[in-house]
Amino acid sequence: MAKRLRKTVKKLLKRAVNGHHSTHHAVEQFLYRQADLLDSKRWEDWIGLFADDGVYWMPPDPSYTTWDGTPAIFAEDKNLMRVRMGRVLHPDAWSQRPLWGTNHVVSNVIIEKEGPNGDVIARSRFHMMELRRDDVRHFAGSYMHQLKKTAEGYRIKLQRVDMTNAQAAYDYVLQIWV
Amino acid sequence: MLREPIADLSKCVEPDRVRREVYTDPQIFELEMQRIHERVWIYCGHESQIPKSGDYYTVQVGRQPMLMVRGSDGSISVLYNRCPHRGNMMVGDRYGNTGEFFRCSYHAWTFHHDGKLKNIPMYESGYSGTRFTRDNPDCSMKRAARVESYRGFVFCSLAHEGPGLLEFLGESKVAFDDMCDRAPRGEVEVVPNCFRVIQHSNWKIFLENQLDALHPSVTHQSTGRAAHEVEKQLAKKAKKGEAPLSYHMLSAFATVTIDKWDAFQTINYPNGHCILTGYMGLRPQDPDTLAYDKIMIQAYGEKRFKEIVGVNIHHVLIYPGLSVQSPLQQLRAVRPLSVDRTLTEIWHFRLKGAPEPIYRRSLAYYNLVNSPATLVNADDLENFWKCHQGLASEGGDWVTFGRHLGRDIEKDGHVETAPNCGTSEAPMRNQMKAWAEYMRG
Numbered sequence: 001m002a003k004r005l006r007k008t009v010k011k012l013l014k015r016a017v018n019g020h021h022s023t024h025h026a027v028e029q030f031l032y033r034q035a036d037l038l039d040s041k042r043w044e045d046w047i048g049l050f051a052d053d054g055v056y057w058m059p060p061d062p063s064y065t066t067w068d069g070t071p072a073i074f075a076e077d078k079n080l081m082r083v084r085m086g087r088v089l090h091p092d093a094w095s096q097r098p099l100w101g102t103n104h105v106v107s108n109v110i111i112e113k114e115g116p117n118g119d120v121i122a123r124s125r126f127h128m129m130e131l132r133r134d135d136v137r138h139f140a141g142s143y144m145h146q147l148k149k150t151a152e153g154y155r156i157k158l159q160r161v162d163m164t165n166a167q168a169a170y171d172y173v174l175q176i177w178v
Numbered sequence: 179m180l181r182e183p184i185a186d187l188s189k190c191v192e193p194d195r196v197r198r199e200v201y202t203d204p205q206i207f208e209l210e211m212q213r214i215h216e217r218v219w220i221y222c223g224h225e226s227q228i229p230k231s232g233d234y235y236t237v238q239v240g241r242q243p244m245l246m247v248r249g250s251d252g253s254i255s256v257l258y259n260r261c262p263h264r265g266n267m268m269v270g271d272r273y274g275n276t277g278e279f280f281r282c283s284y285h286a287w288t289f290h291h292d293g294k295l296k297n298i299p300m301y302e303s304g305y306s307g308t309r310f311t312r313d314n315p316d317c318s319m320k321r322a323a324r325v326e327s328y329r330g331f332v333f334c335s336l337a338h339e340g341p342g343l344l345e346f347l348g349e350s351k352v353a354f355d356d357m358c359d360r361a362p363r364g365e366v367e368v369v370p371n372c373f374r375v376i377q378h379s380n381w382k383i384f385l386e387n388q389l390d391a392l393h394p395s396v397t398h399q400s401t402g403r404a405a406h407e408v409e410k411q412l413a414k415k416a417k418k419g420e421a422p423l424s425y426h427m428l429s430a431f432a433t434v435t436i437d438k439w440d441a442f443q444t445i446n447y448p449n450g451h452c453i454l455t456g457y458m459g460l461r462p463q464d465p466d467t468l469a470y471d472k473i474m475i476q477a478y479g480e481k482r483f484k485e486i487v488g489v490n491i492h493h494v495l496i497y498p499g500l501s502v503q504s505p506l507q508q509l510r511a512v513r514p515l516s517v518d519r520t521l522t523e524i525w526h527f528r529l530k531g532a533p534e535p536i537y538r539r540s541l542a543y544y545n546l547v548n549s550p551a552t553l554v555n556a557d558d559l560e561n562f563w564k565c566h567q568g569l570a571s572e573g574g575d576w577v578t579f580g581r582h583l584g585r586d587i588e589k590d591g592h593v594e595t596a597p598n599c600g601t602s603e604a605p606m607r608n609q610m611k612a613w614a615e616y617m618r619g
Contacts, residue, residue, distance in 0.1 A: 058551065060371050069538060071371040071526065073549045079408050080546075083428065086404025087553060093400035095560035169374035169521060170550035172559060 027122045027147065028109050030154045035104035035126070038177065043085040046177070050078055051148050051155040056177055058161040073166070074177065081177075088176060095175060098133040102176075106143070118149030119157075128178055137171065139178060140164050191614040193607060194583050195576040198569040200613075201380040207517035214498050214616045215240035218449075219326070219333040219346045221500045221511050222246045222256055224525070226330065226367040227273070232291065235273040238513045238521070239336060244322060245269060246332060247276065249291035256322035256334040257293045268319065280319070293319035329354045330365065349592065350451035353494035356504035359486045362477040362531030366507060369541070373524040373549050379562035380569075381498070381514040382609070384522070387558060388493055388501045389444050389454045389605035392581070395436040397557045402432025405553075423461055424542035428553060442492075442600035446586075446593040450497030450612030452605045456490045456505065466535035473533065495605070497612055506540040508548060518566055524548045579603040579610070 030049075037046040050056070057067040058074040067075040076084065088096050108125040121144070128139045144160040161178055187206075190197040200206060220239045223246050227235045234247040236259055243259040245268070259268050261282040268280050268289070279296050280289040288296040295317045298305065310317055322334035326343035331354050333343050344351065358366055377384060387393060395402070405428030412421035446452045461467055475483045494502045502509040507529060513521040526544040528537050547554045569577065582602030587594045595602040 060373065060549075069534070069541065071369060071373070071541065071549075072545050073373075073551045075545060079412060083401070083404045083408050083425075084553060086407055087400045090400030090403055093557065094397065095556040096400075169376050171376045172378065173375055173556050174551040175556050 023114055023118075023120060024109065024111055027111060027120055027145075027154070030147070031106045031109060031122070031124055031143070031145070035106045039102050039104055041101075043088070043176075047078060047081045047085065049154075049156055050081070050159075051150075051157050052078065054078065054156045054158065056081065056156075056159050056161070058163065058166075058178065060166055062162050062166065073163075073174070074161070076177075084176065100132045100175075101130070103129045112144075120147045120149070120154070121145070122147065126178070132172075141166070141178075187617050188614070191610050193611075194580045195578045196610050198575055198577060201382060201566065201569045201577070202517060204517045207380075207514070209617065210613075211240040211514070213619055214613070215514065216242060217335065217337040217340065218498065218616070219335050219343050221496070221509075222325075222332045222334050224330055224366075224368045224527070225254060225327060225332060227370075228254070230275065232275045232277050233273075234269060234276055236269065236271075238515075239322070239334060240514075242336060243267065244334065246334075247291050250278070253292070254325065254327065254332055255292045256325045256332070258320040258322075260319065261287055262295075262317055262319060263287050263298075289319050293321050329358045346449060347496065348449065348451065349445075349447045350449075350453070350494055350496045352453070352489070352491065353496060353500075353502035353504050353509075356486075356489045356491055356494075357502070357507055357527065359489075360474075360505070360507070360532070361529035362473050364477075365530045366527035367530060369526045369528055369544075371526070373544075375522050375524070375550055375552075375555070375559075376515070377520045377522065377559050377562050378518060379520060379559075379566040380517060381512050381520040382613075383562045383565050384512060384520055385495060385497065385501070385609060386606045387562065388495050389452050390601075390603075391439045391442050391444065391454060392436070392601040393558075393561075394431050395434060395439065397561055398431035398554055400557065401553050402429055405429040406432050422542070423464070423539055424546055426461075427543055428546065431554070440598045440600045444595050444600065444602065444605050446604050446608035448591060448612070450495075450609040452495050452497075452608055453491055454493045454495075454605075455600075456492045466533070466539065469533055470536050473531065477531065495609075497609055503543075506543045508540065508544050510548070518570075579606040583607075 034046065034049055037049070054077070055067060056074055056076045057072060059067065060071055060073055064070055087093055105127045106124055110123045112121040112123055114120050124143045126141060126143060130137045130139070141161060141163040146157040147154040148157050163178070190200050216239065222237045222239070222244065223235050228246060228248040231248055231250040234245045236243065236245045238244070244256055245259045246254060246256050248254055260266070261268050261284065263282065263285055266282055266284040268282060269276065270283070279291070286299050290296050295312055322336055323338045324335040326333055328343060328347065328351060358364055405425050409421040409425035409429050412425065413419050443455045444452055471483070474486070478486065491504055494504060496502065499512045500509060501512070507527040509525055511523045513523065515521055526541060546552070580603065582595065582599040582604070585596045585599050586602055586604045587596050593604055593608060595604050
């Protein structure tokens, strides 16, 4: 009995290390890098993580199942992302003039699905602190990433962001992606 | 009750300027709630927010927590969200369904949808011989003094006296006509989502900005430029040479340069209401528009159709609490929270019977301009906050509204801006005139 149990555990461990473990590590590194690009305001590189048809989506309610044709806090393809980037970089973006910065922590990464071609669906949790002028705000929630495996690494097909406070009133607004 | 310097409110408002305390004094704020918001007609919501019996939606009217509820007979009541027994809030959720009756979570008093007492646990043994008889109105939930709706838009007034809703709205009712008439079936329904954003500024600063035709090219230059750059790239790639309309809606902030805004017009009505004429255009030759036109002509006939789409409106401001963008089927309701905090509740409506692309066109505007991640309003809110901070200082006593003063044209009880004077501060003068009249009490 004990022998059989040991064997099963060994088998499971081997599978975890060889198969899932490398995916898990790669996805974690990707998510950390994405968060780091946001916090260091490298918007162009951040947009570059999306596939050409990639979408960044923040629904107003967790019950939503599609961004297409529904109210959305964010529902942006790369073109709209470039409008947002262009706005915050413009010298007359008044709301961006005061001191402003964020700090993301990403954790609880779960690989939901991995396809034979290496495409991945991953879920994770985030916590973000924002400083603007003298005001601190905290946001938290979950990410769902649909990642496409390419020669250059993962590219985002869809990033869904569910804010824990999605349905609460927003004290001021969100200016950049979370 | 008021401190000496502001006791005489009549000295706070002159035809072309207003004392700064009007925006920053907490006591004036309390008085405004009493004399304006808790007296005039305030927008509660749209009938389609509460389609089924027992559906309710809470709403703040002045300082009063109210709820709008659908009865089993289909009628709509607006009640104070308060149990008459010990004052407990009747519903704790922002919206929901109360079932066949309200039941207080404290001592289980129950009430019909119209607020009338239904039952009290062990009523006979507990209350016989007391003044708390079933027909005592103090044993029922208190109702708003008056409730009226126009084309599905529900308003309440917490005062028994005063003009009826239509008289109060006057010409500003065009906001609802323009929105509903654009639907082939003559009605709209709410898209079930409300974006709620809090501004750190006095409620009047937001309303004054709504019809301020000079600000867009200054405040929104960054968005306009950024959108225009991407729009140009997309147009180059597109077969017909046009980027999606949503890019044009944003780029207009930059392409309509500051000197061109005088070409628009505001029309100012009694009670502080006003209209800003349209400037964005909805692409009359676009295939989506043409398909929609066809359905509209079938529904209304050629002549009426032309009248409907010929209505030239960008914003309608219904003072003191509603900004309606009828051609794009959205509205912002203003809920003052305190002298320096204002909640806006932003809704989008679907034109019943209109094709999907028309819904999507206005949805794009709703998401891009009015969501909590707005590409546009972030800079407005920044200005509102800065405005409020400046007014709280002693760096000056007045806010001035002198632009194009004396050039406005008065006719038939309303004030129009003169040709090529669209940036006139007439809407602010008009709002403050109404404010002063209301505050006289």
